[in-house]
Amino acid sequence: MENRESEQLQLLSEAESGLRLQRVRRAMADRALDAVLISDNANIYYLTGRVFCGFIFIPADGEPLYAVRRPCHLKGRRTVAIHKVEELPPMAGLPHGATLGLEMGTSSYNAIARIQKAFGDSLKFADASPVMAAARSVKTDAEIEQIRISGVRQTALYHRIPRLFQPGMRDIDLQVEIERAARLEGCLGQFRVSGDDMELFMGNVLVGDNADSPSPYDFAMGGAGMDPSLPVGADGTLITRGVSVMVDVNGNFTGYMTDMTRCYSIDSVLPRRALDAHRLSIDICAALADMGRPGVEARALYEKALSMATEAGFANEFMGHRQHAGFVGHGVGIEINELPVLAPRSKSILETGNVIAIEPKFVIPGVGALGIENTYVVRPEGAMQCLTLAPQEITCFE
Amino acid sequence: MENRESEQLQLLSEAESGLRLQRVRRAMADRALDAVLISDNANIYYLTGRVFCGFIFIPADGEPLYAVRRPCHLKGRRTVAIHKVEELPPMAGLPHGATLGLEMGTSSYNAIARIQKAFGDSLKFADASPVMAAARSVKTDAEIEQIRISGVRQTALYHRIPRLFQPGMRDIDLQVEIERAARLEGCLGQFRVSGDDMELFMGNVLVGDNADSPSPYDFAMGGAGMDPSLPVGADGTLITRGVSVMVDVNGNFTGYMTDMTRCYSIDSVLPRRALDAHRLSIDICAALADMGRPGVEARALYEKALSMATEAGFANEFMGHRQHAGFVGHGVGIEINELPVLAPRSKSILETGNVIAIEPKFVIPGVGALGIENTYVVRPEGAMQCLTLAPQEITCFE
Numbered sequence: 001m002e003n004r005e006s007e008q009l010q011l012l013s014e015a016e017s018g019l020r021l022q023r024v025r026r027a028m029a030d031r032a033l034d035a036v037l038i039s040d041n042a043n044i045y046y047l048t049g050r051v052f053c054g055f056i057f058i059p060a061d062g063e064p065l066y067a068v069r070r071p072c073h074l075k076g077r078r079t080v081a082i083h084k085v086e087e088l089p090p091m092a093g094l095p096h097g098a099t100l101g102l103e104m105g106t107s108s109y110n111a112i113a114r115i116q117k118a119f120g121d122s123l124k125f126a127d128a129s130p131v132m133a134a135a136r137s138v139k140t141d142a143e144i145e146q147i148r149i150s151g152v153r154q155t156a157l158y159h160r161i162p163r164l165f166q167p168g169m170r171d172i173d174l175q176v177e178i179e180r181a182a183r184l185e186g187c188l189g190q191f192r193v194s195g196d197d198m199e200l201f202m203g204n205v206l207v208g209d210n211a212d213s214p215s216p217y218d219f220a221m222g223g224a225g226m227d228p229s230l231p232v233g234a235d236g237t238l239i240t241r242g243v244s245v246m247v248d249v250n251g252n253f254t255g256y257m258t259d260m261t262r263c264y265s266i267d268s269v270l271p272r273r274a275l276d277a278h279r280l281s282i283d284i285c286a287a288l289a290d291m292g293r294p295g296v297e298a299r300a301l302y303e304k305a306l307s308m309a310t311e312a313g314f315a316n317e318f319m320g321h322r323q324h325a326g327f328v329g330h331g332v333g334i335e336i337n338e339l340p341v342l343a344p345r346s347k348s349i350l351e352t353g354n355v356i357a358i359e360p361k362f363v364i365p366g367v368g369a370l371g372i373e374n375t376y377v378v379r380p381e382g383a384m385q386c387l388t389l390a391p392q393e394i395t396c397f398e
Numbered sequence: 399m400e401n402r403e404s405e406q407l408q409l410l411s412e413a414e415s416g417l418r419l420q421r422v423r424r425a426m427a428d429r430a431l432d433a434v435l436i437s438d439n440a441n442i443y444y445l446t447g448r449v450f451c452g453f454i455f456i457p458a459d460g461e462p463l464y465a466v467r468r469p470c471h472l473k474g475r476r477t478v479a480i481h482k483v484e485e486l487p488p489m490a491g492l493p494h495g496a497t498l499g500l501e502m503g504t505s506s507y508n509a510i511a512r513i514q515k516a517f518g519d520s521l522k523f524a525d526a527s528p529v530m531a532a533a534r535s536v537k538t539d540a541e542i543e544q545i546r547i548s549g550v551r552q553t554a555l556y557h558r559i560p561r562l563f564q565p566g567m568r569d570i571d572l573q574v575e576i577e578r579a580a581r582l583e584g585c586l587g588q589f590r591v592s593g594d595d596m597e598l599f600m601g602n603v604l605v606g607d608n609a610d611s612p613s614p615y616d617f618a619m620g621g622a623g624m625d626p627s628l629p630v631g632a633d634g635t636l637i638t639r640g641v642s643v644m645v646d647v648n649g650n651f652t653g654y655m656t657d658m659t660r661c662y663s664i665d666s667v668l669p670r671r672a673l674d675a676h677r678l679s680i681d682i683c684a685a686l687a688d689m690g691r692p693g694v695e696a697r698a699l700y701e702k703a704l705s706m707a708t709e710a711g712f713a714n715e716f717m718g719h720r721q722h723a724g725f726v727g728h729g730v731g732i733e734i735n736e737l738p739v740l741a742p743r744s745k746s747i748l749e750t751g752n753v754i755a756i757e758p759k760f761v762i763p764g765v766g767a768l769g770i771e772n773t774y775v776v777r778p779e780g781a782m783q784c785l786t787l788a789p790q791e792i793t794c795f796e
Contacts, residue, residue, distance in 0.1 A: 011626055045626075051626065051628065052614045053614040070721065071611075073721070107506065109507045110502045176582055180574055180575075180577070190597055197437075214468065214470050217468070218468070226584075228443075228449070229586065229653025230449065231448060231469075
């Protein structure tokens with residue numbers, strides 16, 4: 001049976017909830033918003049520590065209002081049950097001419113239009129998606145703790161991977177065993193991505209030249225997938241000697257994710273160029289982790305990675321070969337694609353509390369994908385700290 | 399390496415592609431749209447048999463245009479590579495005053511606003527989401543064949559479930575083994591749902607009173623989940639004698655899903671009222687399958703189910719107990735929540751080729767969830783045909 005505690009809507013401590021609200025309000029002030037109305041699952045989780053169906057109305061001053069459609073049993077301060085968004089405007093009580101921020105980057109056009117109609121012409125509307133993205137890009141200590149826990153569990157999972165391999169396995173066979181091991185380790189499964197266009201099940205196992213199959217999705221690496229309805233990742237390639245096995249699986253163990261990639265091979269028979277690419281990836285990660293301090297431009301990290309790859313003669317294979325990804329890292333937290341993005345045109349400046357996955361990867365034709373990915377936290381002083389501590393070298397299955 | 403065939407964008411036969419376009423155009427004509435612009439993954443898959451990142455422009459007359467952002471290697475008739483939506487209007491060549499349908503139900507507000515700006519004020523814009531939903535609600539024979547294959551594989555999976563149980567398991571332990579068995583059977587994993595608010599990993603295993611935990615999601619049954627970041631399904635309840643084990647896991651084996659639920663228990667020791675509820679569910683399914691013919695109102699099936707539940711004295715437990723779902727069935731295909739919906743206010747009329755999951759479920763406090771779910775296809779004559787043929791009775795684990 002439900003216990004009383006779980007009927008309380010707000011699962012964050014008052015201090016933690018206050019801290020997150022403060023970040024949201026600072027970002028609201030930057031954009032001159034008088035209030036925001038939140039309904040995206042990831043943002044609701046950020047603000048309350050749980051997912052519910054409904055809305056959180058956050059005025060620039062005063063307490064938020066929690067309007068719940070489902071589940072039916074949640075209670076708490078300033079918590080009301082509603083059936084539809086049309087009930088909100090009288091409760092919100094916004095003055096004529098006020099600017100209300102809505103999640104225009106994630107909510108459907110129809111959902112936003114319905115909210116606008118409900119609140120009427122007396123308000124101005126603006127995009128609240130950048131407000132929430134900015135707030136969430138700088139993690140609190142409590143959030144970093146959740147990410148740290150995911151990192152520990154994901155690392156334990158990766159330690160088990162060499163023992164999951166059996167000769168004769170295809171990529172998908174290994175992937176299924178990794179998925180099971182992840183779930184037994186406590187992985188929640190669900191892979192939260194911002195934006196409908198991105199789809200991925202529990203992560204990717206890329207073997208050999210399948211890594212060079214261009215994918216529709218904006219992930220670092222592709223793969224043809226098992227079926228054209230989900231064209232990403234494992235495609236049934238047999239795991240043989242001389243090809244690389246790149247494993248990049250879901251690190252969502254707490255509601256906050258880490259992102260880690262490691263490479264494996266049968267025996268240690270990969271060609272020199274593949275080994276060099278992998279070593280280069282480790283070196284790029286180390287260089288970027290050292291550079292990554294508060295005040296540094298996100299794009300400077302991308303440029304550093306690209307210049308190291310180019311100087312080493314790997315420009316054509318950097319972040320893909322037939323198709324190239326346009327970034328070398330991305331923020332990670334509740335969702336896999338948060339701010340900052342390490343990309344040429346990023347305007348982000350690194351801040352203490354950013355959590356960033358760095359993934360300098362290479363595709364060597366005839367061998368496959370090489371390189372690593374680690375999740376780092378930006379600290380007030382010194383280099384970024386790595387939260388994904390599995391051994392970085394290519395690990396042999398046998 | 400990629401083979402040539404997979405570089406062809408259009409994976410459907412010309413006849414099949416023509417049939418689907420015809421359905422879309424009929425729905426466009428009903429709403430007086432001069433063209434639609436499609437970018438949703440599920441709709442792109444419907445129209446081409448594959449997912450790509452980009453747009454399909456469908457004029458009322460003339461050939462569609464396929465504008466691809468990713469992957470980079472697709473070729474075919476009327477297929478062009480683009481970088482951004484702003485390149486589309488000159489290619490589309492719509493006359494002044496034409497009405498362009500956009501996917502306002504699934505695309506974000508910002509995405510739609512950007513498209514509107516690109517096409518400019520000379521056009522009128524309308525919602526294309528109902529067009530695509532209407533077209534997709536009536537499956538072609540080729541689509542039904544894909545659904546049938548999923549049904550056969552999902553049935554094979556369900557036959558294996560009793561052997562996956564081990565004494566001492568919690569709900570989540572059994573779920574992980576079912577997930578693995580499903581993946582080994584060929585399940586693609588990804589669970590496509592329309593709408594960002596709906597989240598579910600690979601399905602639900604609901605044991606005992608956890609079935610009575612209200613969830614934020616609009617599924618038939620709830621469950622507290624393992625973590626407040628994903629509050630649905632298994633919550634760690636031990637599987638003991640005297641409680642029901644309801645299994646409702648992902649039947650996506652082909653890009654087209656079936657939806658099936660079955661119940662299990664240790665020994666055959668469930669209370670009379672639970673057994674009666676389960677029998678009632680089987681009877682409701684049979685009655686609705688018999689009623690379900692072209693021309694019948696979807697809401698009539700809901701009313702029939704509700705009246706059977708009420709007459710049998712199960713109104714309070716029908717479709718939940720602490721929280722009730724407002725439907726008894728739903729269309730299924732590429733996504734789990736298609737048209738028609740069997741609900742009190744549905745305006746759908748059943749048509750030949752509708753594929754509908756019917757799930758009259760009950761929550762009996764102290765025992766758990768009872769009932770079944772089957773996926774049916776509406777045929778030109780006679781009762782609906784069931785595509786999920788695992789035994790319907792409660793199966794004993796031991």
